[in-house]
Amino acid sequence: MARPNPFTPNFxxxxxxxxxxxxxxxxxxxxxxxxxGDPRLTSIFIGARGAGKTALLNAVPHIAANYGWVCASATALPGMQEDLFQRARSQASEFLEPTRSSRLTGVSIGGALGLEWENRDQGLGNWRTKMYGILDVLEEHGSGLLFTVDEVTSSIDEMILFAATFQHFVRENRRVALLMAGLPNNISSLLSNKSASFLRRSKQYRLKRISDADIARAMLQTVNDGGRSIDCDALNAAVAASGGFPYMMQLVGFNMWEAHPNADAIVIDDVEEGIAMAAQDMRSGVFASTLTDLSEGDIAFLRAMLPDEKVSLMKEITNRMGVTSSYASQYRLRLIDQGVIGERGRGRVAFEIPGFSDYLREVLL
Ligand SMILES: Nc1ncnc2c1ncn2[C@@H]1O[C@H](COP(=O)(O)OP(=O)(O)O)[C@@H](O)[C@H]1O
Ligand SMILES: [Mg+2]
Structure with missing residues (x-):
């Protein structure tokens, strides 16, 4: 009988x-x-689509929970503040009254704690005041509140308002934390907004490619946890094709599993089939939108990398572009920042997203 596929190639x-x-x-x-007081309690995860920002954002609330913190999560969209407030209130009530809220999911606000909050809320509609009500109760119980905001963008006024209010909480030494995730361009524009400038002091994590050894370990364990085995050469091929890129790892894994789901072992033919399917999904899921976000200068730089097999020398890129080396360096930095290319030793760069160079060869040449 075919075992359920343990890979998760969904954003x-x-x-x-x-x-x-x-x-x-x-x-x-x-x-x-x-x-x-720990600066990491205000952190930003920055990376390309599929680099694993959301996965990290979702992993941290589990850590926070070990220290008795609750979490309110939202996406940066209009209504996000109300969303965070609702999440915070329901998470807090579950944390403080676990039995009651599990019995009365969704209506726990009628409980003693809800009344307590309602009293504190009375007539004070403003978001900041309402959050103080929740923070006060949480802090009385030694707990704290973690906010996570995904798909951060500066084009939402509420995002800026929220950041400004959060700064007040931090200044007042409240037990709060904030984790955000977003694409490099969106984070840059958020950080350049005056009202959110305090976020420039936050801890910024640029999500780099994952080492082949770590990808191999995770793939093997995923296959084994799913109840199957994988040949050594098959695993090596799957790891090489993943290129240290989480979304590609999941796509390759998922598709190699589907090739012959009834077999006990995954073999090299399954992996080859899986890689071909994965490449198709990367086009629609990652490549097309990544290309749309690039400027003309970025694209000119990448075009000048295409004649090279794997690694490009900055000297050659500059020559091919016919520009000065400082001009080329500017684009080198921009593209590294966007997670599209990475350094490979002094004066050398390579593509960071597996298969993107092949895609560009197709659409640009
Ligand atoms: N560290 C990781 N190890 C294995 N798979 C991961 C890891 N991080 C993310 N993934 C997987 O990669 C895909 C993309 O991750 P996601 O967090 O949605 O990326 P992003 O938010 O950066 O676009 C998802 O299928 C997710 O399950
Ligand atoms: Mg995401």
Whole structure:
């Protein structure tokens, strides 16, 4: 009988086994242990589509929970503040009255705690005041409140308002934390907004490619946890094709599993089939939108990398572009920032997103 596929190639879905990222996770654990004052309690995850920002954002509330913190999560969209307030209130009531709220899911606001809040809320409609009501009750119980905001953008007024209010909480030494995630361009424009300028002092994590060793470990464990095995050469091929990129790892894994779901072992033919399918999904899921976000200068730089097999020399890119080296360096930095390319030693760069160079060859040449 075919076993259910344990891979999760969907944006935002929690991987069964998290590859790499140990340092970030350990740092967040330290941050909650240290409590207010630890700069990591205001952190931003920055990276390309599919780099694993949302997965990390979703992993941290579990860590926070170990230290008795509750979490309110939202996406940066109009209504996000009300959303965060509602989440915070229901998470807090579940935390403080676990039996009651599990019996009365959704109506726990009528409980003693809800009344307590309602009294504190009376007539004070403003968001900041309402949040103080929740924070007061949480802090009385030694708890704290973690906000997570995904798909951050500065084009939402509420995002800026929220950031400004959060700054007040921090200044007042409240037990709060804020984790955000977003694409590099969106984060840059948020940080350049005057009203959100305090976020420039936050801890910024640029999500880099995951090492092959970590990808191999996670793939093997995912396959085994799913109840199957994988040949050694098959695993190596799957890891190489993943290119350290989480979304690609899940796509390759998912599709190699589907090739012959009834077999006990995954073999090299399954992986080859899986890689071909994965490449198709990367086009629609990652490549097309990544290209749309690039400027003309970015594209000119990438075009000048295409004649090279894997690694490009800055000297050659500059020549091919016919520009000065300082001009080319500017675009080098921009593209590294966007997670599209990465450094490979002094004066060398390579593509960071697996298969993107092949895609560009197709659409640009
Ligand atoms: N560290 C990781 N190890 C394994 N899979 C991961 C990891 N991070 C993310 N993924 C998987 O990769 C895909 C993209 O992750 P996601 O967090 O949605 O990316 P982003 O938010 O950066 O676009 C999802 O299928 C997710 O399950
Ligand atoms: Mg995401």
């Amino acid at each position: 935002g879905s929690e991987p069964l086994v998290m590859a790499g990222r140990e340092e970030i996770i350990a740092g967040m654990d330290r941050a909650f242990r240290n409590g207010p």
